[in-house]
Amino acid sequence: MSLPHLADPAGRYRTMRLIRSFEELALEWVRSGLVVGGTHPYSGQEAVAVGVCAALDPADQLTSTHRGHGHVLAKGADPGRLLAELLGRVGGLNGGRGGSMHAADFSLGILGANGIVGAGAPIAVGAAWAAQRRGEPTVVASFFGDGALNQGVLLESLNLASIWRAPVVFVCENNGYATTLPAASAVGGSACGRAAAFGIPAETVDGMDVEAVRAAAGRAVERARSGGGPSFLECLTYRFEAHHTMERRFRLSYRAAEEVASWRERDPLATDLPEAAAIDLEVAELLAAAAGFALASAEPDPATATDHLYASGLRPRSGAAL
Amino acid sequence: MSLPHLADPAGRYRTMRLIRSFEELALEWVRSGLVVGGTHPYSGQEAVAVGVCAALDPADQLTSTHRGHGHVLAKGADPGRLLAELLGRVGGLNGGRGGSMHAADFSLGILGANGIVGAGAPIAVGAAWAAQRRGEPTVVASFFGDGALNQGVLLESLNLASIWRAPVVFVCENNGYATTLPAASAVGGSACGRAAAFGIPAETVDGMDVEAVRAAAGRAVERARSGGGPSFLECLTYRFEAHHTMERRFRLSYRAAEEVASWRERDPLATDLPEAAAIDLEVAELLAAAAGFALASAEPDPATATDHLYASGLRPRSGAAL
């Protein structure tokens, strides 16, 4: 049973809109200083998260990245709790302990965004291996960027998944840049070529087209679920905003204005769904409520700063012990 | 100008014989307790080291592995000083500080064996990059095993060399096993496929045939030297001995006796060179002299144990400072 909120085109549009509006609100909150530290906006890449998650079942899992809001929302996380997390409030997904880069909801199979590029992939492989060993039908989607293609641990993970025939779908969101570095000058060979070289079926899809992504992801999920092992999807996409909200300060010019404009013309949210306007309104209301929830959530008590440091309950010695 | 001692078939045979005899002597010395800690014997793989080095110039460089004696001798290191190194004597290549796994002779471009699988490759890339930047014609050969194909840092290095067009020849000695692990079950895809996926020209050669290796290495070196960037050679070979001398204690049976026998039939030292017998004698004499040199070399003084810890001359605080 696929994710109910992504079951039809309207649901997928609705979730993409939710992500976009969420990111716009987050940007505002960063600018106003409400969100400390900033975020990596997902705007422009919505079709990837939504297309992939549309192929997943509720019990399936995912690992995410520094640019994780889209993945987390697409899998079904509560936007109010994600906003509260960005605010560092106790009502946040992680109780305010993780922030934008570590948002997780294990109850939904969201094994966490991750601050280290490439780090999610081997975690996905291990999670998938464990599920497979126990005979569970779980498939794990692992999202990462083009920059992660040059991380050793990710390349090791492709091999490990391949020889283990682990039920993983590797999703490379190739948005053309790792921060300021063009993928074209950083990635020798090709993304799909690399996966294929490890013995993993790979295909490139239009990452601005949610239905194309969903179709390809569907094939990959089906292969994983039926014991066919991992697959690799390269989704060609683009981020509409800065790498990180902090980038504004630098006035960087690594992307030509025409390039940005031409990708913006391919906005994944462009739609001729008749109910789009109604959905947009609905999303706006939902987000307003989410914002209300987040803003009303309490600040954590500094006395709890080391809570959860050890799952076993060990309490660490204080840094000012006398 | 290629390495004079490898310039003709007799020289190449002679060096292969030197390596084999060296390894036999080292084995004896390990068994008798003269060499502490043991070695990773290179016997069986001689054609790879010699074939590749035969394509190098004296000013070219190499990085080696835990199984490094063959590479070091092929590039021209003094067998007496290498033996002295195995004995931990001051006359050793590294003054007895490195031992089998770290033998180096920077004066000959031997940037060191390395105890960590895969660790030599990025060092080779950086060395090659530096030479290229300065307009020097140096080519760097980087040796590693099939096990290293699964190390992240090696895979990262393939990419870095590719985008930098660094003058590196990656030499994968595929001897079928990483310790007890068959390459067939550990390496998803193929060795050459991986290199190709990073945009590096790759070919597989018979690693038991020194002339075949030399020819392929010659093409790769020529490409590197003329600005064509890195190449990758997969040399199919076999180790005739245990992974490490310590293995005898375990009576492992991961390789079928017939498999070992069939590879031994393809001994790279099998030759119909008329002067072979004379060369063997000559090598035996040379090695006897080398052994004499090594055995006569002094033991290092314990008071010098931290010498060279810092190139800047900083002397570390003692571990028993009062």
Next chain:
Amino acid sequence: MTLLSYAKAMNRALADALEADPAVCVFGEDVGAGLAGLTPGLQQRFGAGRVVDVPLSEQAFTSAGIGAALNGMRPVIELQIPSLLFLVFEQLANQAHKFSLMTGGQARVPLTVVVPGSGSRSGWAGQHSDHPYGLFAHVGIKTLAPATPTDAYGLLSSAIRDDDPVVLFAPAGALGVREDVTAPLVPVPIGAARVHRAGSDVTVVAVGHLVHQALAVAEELAGEASVEVLDPRTLYPLDRAALVESLGRTGRLVVVDDSNRFAGFAAEVLAVAAEECRLLAPPRRVTRPDGAVLPFALALDRALQPDAEQLRDAIRAVLK
């Protein structure tokens, strides 16, 4: 009399854990062959699906262990060389250790990493001879260094059951230790030190294989002084109560620790003593030098490790 070796004790702890809990599994290189001494016989007994030979991808298989742990497994990772811990430092310090707090307690990572043969194995030279337990203790990962077969059994058992990541160092110098075991083997709690020898003049805190050296020296000096030998067993979290209690009786401290001196485990023991105890004499550390890299030649390798003479000198110095 049943002489149990240290290696065999660890093997048994792992076997018992695999037997008791289907969530336990092993990832490591050559674990099928049992090359490192931890796993002989286990793949045959529990299958290659639970005792898994992995490719030389330490970073990926360690993090795969994290992923498996997040999904309810209790993986044991075997690393053949102590310095492979450097290679997976990101995975342990930045991922495994941080998951619980960063997820607000949603996740736990019950991962055990074992290095059978840490420190110097004669003749393995600079890259194979480290004893980097202090790094993990500093980062805050539970860090164990059993000295005896029963403690090796007991601490490995506890590590596997623990809900946090744990790194267990089995010093090469202790692997050959044998013990006459009469009582049943049982888990040893993490965080509990052990007084191997009671004494009243000086407390020698000894780590891992050096416990045996300390006991020998204590015996040797019995006519001169009454030496207490305290084995922390768990380096982090340190059993401060046991330390403070012992120092309260002896008032004198020597730490013998086969790792680099600067900001190592011994430094922490001295710091705690300085903060919490009134010592009668300046304490002493017997360690490797600052920044030590062990040279290959045996005499040089030995010269950089704590030896009995240094320990004797240090004990005598604090008694002066």
Next chain:
Amino acid sequence: MTLLSYAKAMNRALADALEADPAVCVFGEDVGAGLAGLTPGLQQRFGAGRVVDVPLSEQAFTSAGIGAALNGMRPVIELQIPSLLFLVFEQLANQAHKFSLMTGGQARVPLTVVVPGSGSRSGWAGQHSDHPYGLFAHVGIKTLAPATPTDAYGLLSSAIRDDDPVVLFAPAGALGVREDVTAPLVPVPIGAARVHRAGSDVTVVAVGHLVHQALAVAEELAGEASVEVLDPRTLYPLDRAALVESLGRTGRLVVVDDSNRFAGFAAEVLAVAAEECRLLAPPRRVTRPDGAVLPFALALDRALQPDAEQLRDAIRAVLK
């Protein structure tokens, strides 16, 4: 008056080094854009062949720096996040650090690693907020933590000229510091501490950005006590002579160090003091907690870092 910022001072040190020595080069992510503040303008000035934008392959490009260093270059590696040091721990601790000894002095690895923005940058959470200088000091890699713009200039200059690997931590909390610079900027020797403020009652050893906090607290307590503020600047090798000299005068010690408590830099300072000095009162550490992982929420993040109140309390405690 020329107000020089810390970031600008590092930028200038690097520019001067690139200018002075063709062997100097830079590898890092987004160094062309100068995102981390260390390299603005340098690629434009010295070319993309010397100030090299590299792919996200920290292990390979750090080791490539080693290879380049072996061939006579003096590479500067910029890492954007302190925890990337974990990712390249193998390359630094097991390769770069060991080459000289293991080759018997044949090789040198003059490699400088700079982390512009170590420690907590508010809101970057658990994986971006570490201050792992103690790890490198323990391993024996030269470890620097300048507190001021002139020291940042001077220590970075010295690091680049040094023939050994050096890791320089530029604390995020110090990057905004500005200084009125009148004298010419010069190299600062590695291994030399600096007394920022002389005092006679208590020595406060403060690391990095906390030097400024310590100075403020010292000022504030001026009526109560005469506080000496000692900045080691180089964490390893530690200027023990300066420490012992200061403690010889004051007899009281507080260390304030924004890293994990257990076996951290502060522990070493206390250990040295215990071994070599006679203190008049038990020393104190003000640090992060054991095993700290900084939570995202600002109030929690702050709660785990040393603050002025803790420092005041510690100073008063040792004065009692």
